[in-house]
Amino acid sequence: MSIVLDLPPELESVLAAEAARLRLPLSEYAARLLVTGRNSSAAKPSNGAELLLYWQNEGLIGSRPEIDDAAEYARHLRKQSETRERP
Secondary structure (H helix, E strand, C coil): CCCCCCCCHHHHHHHHHHHHHCCCCHHHHHHHHHHHHHCCCCCCCCCHHHHHHHHHHCCCCCCCCCCCCHHHHHHHHHHHHHHCCCC
């Protein structure tokens, strides 16, 4: 099924940028948003296994190929958050 949407240019730019960041075609990203919105009343993950399954279903696992070592990256983020200045 095909649907044609007339989006404001600003919204189209935001969606296109996010799709590009996730390395997805805009049409696939839009379909994922529709599915997610439709399922927003679904139960939220309540443990690590459910969260991992959710991330896999959303295509988030492996979506950051520039991160070679996840543990090292996590340590970097932790240190960065610990040393940032508070407003």
